[in-house]
Amino acid sequence: MIEINLLPNVKRELLKTRAMRNRVISISFLVGGASIAAVVVLALILGSQIAAEAVQSGVIKDRNDKLMAVEDLNKVVTIQHQLTKINEQHSGKKINSRIFDVVTAVNPVAPNNVSFSDIKVNPESKTITLEGSAVNGYSALETLKKTILNTKVQTTDGDKSSEVSLTKEIKDGDTSxxxxxxGKKVLQFSFSFEYAEELLAPANNGTVSVLTPTGKVDVTDSRQGIPDSLFKSNSKKQEKK
Known part of the structure; x- marks a missing residue:
C-alpha cells in the first residue's frame, strides 16, 4: 500500500500553529473573565466598606453633637473620671483608725495605766504624738515608753509573716x-515617736497585728468602740519639771 502525503510540511505546521493560537486565546478569555469578576467583587466589597464607614461616621457625628450639647460637659467628664478612681484610692488608703487599737494595746495595766488627752498623727513625718496623764507618776510613764519600744508590728499575708518594731526611738516632750x-495629783506628759509604715498599711496588704510584751492584738480592722477610760480631759498644771 502506497501513502501519498498531499499536505506539505509547511501546511501542517501552519495548522498546528493556528490550533495553539486558538487555545491561547481561549485561555486568555477565561483568565480575563476571571480577572474582571475578581475586580467586580473587590469593587463591591470596597463600596460596601465605604458605605459602612459613611454610616458609622454619621452615627459618630450625631452622638458627638448630642454629647457636645450637654451643659457643663467638662465637669461631668471630670466627675466620671474621679469616680473610676474611687476603688483604687480606697484600696490604697492608710488605716489611721488602727492608732486607737495600738494606744489601747500599749497602755500598761494598773497601777501603771495612763489616760490620754490628745493623740496626733502626722502622716508626712510618720510620727505619733501622745499627751496624757499618769496617776502613778514617772513609773507609769517609763513603763509606757518601754512597752512601746518593745512592741512589734506583725504583717501576715497567707503563709508569709514578717515583724518590725513599732518604733526605734521615743522623743521626750514636756512633763509636769x-x-x-x-482632784488627784497626776503626772502630765507628752512625747512622740516615728511609727513603722506597716502599722497603717492598706487592708489589702494582709493581716496586721500588734505584738506587745503582754499579748497580741489584731488591728486589721479598727475596733468599733474605744474605752472611755482611755481618754481624759486635760489636768490642771501645778508645776513643771
Whole structure:
C-alpha cells in the first residue's frame, strides 16, 4: 500500500500553529473573565466598606453633637473620671483608725495605766504624738515608753509573716505635775515617736497585728468602740519639771 502525503510540511505546521493560537486565546478569555469578576467583587466589597464607614461616621457625628450639647460637659467628664478612681484610692488608703487599737494595746495595766488627752498623727513625718496623764507618776510613764519600744508590728499575708518594731526611738516632750478632774495629783506628759509604715498599711496588704510584751492584738480592722477610760480631759498644771 502506497501513502501519498498531499499536505506539505509547511501546511501542517501552519495548522498546528493556528490550533495553539486558538487555545491561547481561549485561555486568555477565561483568565480575563476571571480577572474582571475578581475586580467586580473587590469593587463591591470596597463600596460596601465605604458605605459602612459613611454610616458609622454619621452615627459618630450625631452622638458627638448630642454629647457636645450637654451643659457643663467638662465637669461631668471630670466627675466620671474621679469616680473610676474611687476603688483604687480606697484600696490604697492608710488605716489611721488602727492608732486607737495600738494606744489601747500599749497602755500598761494598773497601777501603771495612763489616760490620754490628745493623740496626733502626722502622716508626712510618720510620727505619733501622745499627751496624757499618769496617776502613778514617772513609773507609769517609763513603763509606757518601754512597752512601746518593745512592741512589734506583725504583717501576715497567707503563709508569709514578717515583724518590725513599732518604733526605734521615743522623743521626750514636756512633763509636769497637776490635778486631774477628780482632784488627784497626776503626772502630765507628752512625747512622740516615728511609727513603722506597716502599722497603717492598706487592708489589702494582709493581716496586721500588734505584738506587745503582754499579748497580741489584731488591728486589721479598727475596733468599733474605744474605752472611755482611755481618754481624759486635760489636768490642771501645778508645776513643771
Amino acid at each position: 505635775f497637776g490635778e486631774n478632774s477628780e
